[in-house]
Amino acid sequence: MFLPNPVQDLGDETLTDRKDADYAALAPAYHRVTLTDLDGSGTLTGAYARVKSSTGKAAVSVGGAFPAYHRDADQFEQVMGYHWVTTAQAYLQHLGFGSTLRPVNQRQIEVRIDQFGGDNSFFREDKANITLGKGGVDDAEDAEVIVHEYGHSVQDGQVPGFGTNLESGAIGEAFGDYLAVVVTSWAAGAPTAVPEACVADWDSVSYTSTVPHCLRRLDGTKHYPEDLRGEVHRDGEIWSRALWDIRTALGDTKASTLIVEAQFAFAPDTSFRDAAGDTVAAARRLYGNAAANAVTRAFQARGIL
Ligand SMILES: [Zn+2]
Numbered sequence: 001m002f003l004p005n006p007v008q009d010l011g012d013e014t015l016t017d018r019k020d021a022d023y024a025a026l027a028p029a030y031h032r033v034t035l036t037d038l039d040g041s042g043t044l045t046g047a048y049a050r051v052k053s054s055t056g057k058a059a060v061s062v063g064g065a066f067p068a069y070h071r072d073a074d075q076f077e078q079v080m081g082y083h084w085v086t087t088a089q090a091y092l093q094h095l096g097f098g099s100t101l102r103p104v105n106q107r108q109i110e111v112r113i114d115q116f117g118g119d120n121s122f123f124r125e126d127k128a129n130i131t132l133g134k135g136g137v138d139d140a141e142d143a144e145v146i147v148h149e150y151g152h153s154v155q156d157g158q159v160p161g162f163g164t165n166l167e168s169g170a171i172g173e174a175f176g177d178y179l180a181v182v183v184t185s186w187a188a189g190a191p192t193a194v195p196e197a198c199v200a201d202w203d204s205v206s207y208t209s210t211v212p213h214c215l216r217r218l219d220g221t222k223h224y225p226e227d228l229r230g231e232v233h234r235d236g237e238i239w240s241r242a243l244w245d246i247r248t249a250l251g252d253t254k255a256s257t258l259i260v261e262a263q264f265a266f267a268p269d270t271s272f273r274d275a276a277g278d279t280v281a282a283a284r285r286l287y288g289n290a291a292a293n294a295v296t297r298a299f300q301a302r303g304i305l
Helices: 006-010 024-029 074-094 143-158 166-188 232-250 252-263 272-287 289-301
Strands: 049-053 109-113 130-132
Touching (some): 006 024, 006 166, 074 130, 074 166, 166 232, 232 252, 252 272, 252 289, 272 289
Parallel strands (some): 109 130
16 A cells, blocks of 8 residues: 555655556555455445456455555555545544534445546546546556545535536636645645645656656645636646645644535535635634634635635
């Protein structure tokens, strides 16, 4: 298991894919973890994830334990998919969703591994399940890619069909990036060895040449509306920076709780402005005026409020 990926874990930006090889420099990045919420069938099926692989080589446990797969085995990505979806749900429950707050996405998500040759993961049309692709570093070798995709599932669980236009779609990408960073920091520990705001440090070694390798960042300087480019991932960096500033101001637990709680009120085609208003309202409801003011300032700094 990678926690969350070799670049972030080892603080080494020189690592490369080497065609899915298992090479010596990666050895310290493998960790053993206890998988939770399994259904006891011996497959990667549990309360929050059900792994499906197209290759026919399914991970199977022996005597209650799965073998210590390495990245060159198809089963490695399957175990990663199961573990990180389940960990993301555990993070939401640790915030209180499902106990003091209403449940968020407490359903079994189908995680499809390596169904496609391209380096592109996506959330399928049915808006509940996740597909993780190959190409470059396999997407399921980077926990931040897995959790990003789970972020789409979370929003769909809160607002069925969420993300029907540019701004709501950008919010979807931004929340996925935010969730990827906060879940992996929670599970693997912060401070991180590489910039925490960098998303998918390992997946992105395949397609970025500058260091640090980042698919996107949470701490960019894009401003609304002049930095809009009409593409949900790029425009999402406006929204994700606001989320990042909320976390910096209020801390991980309060920030993530109010950010997720606010999403229940979003319309499927919400605008940045309306969603920011919902987020300020959630902050006020949960934590009072000082928190609401901090959230307002974060959106004002981006030009959204
Ligand atoms: Zn996405």
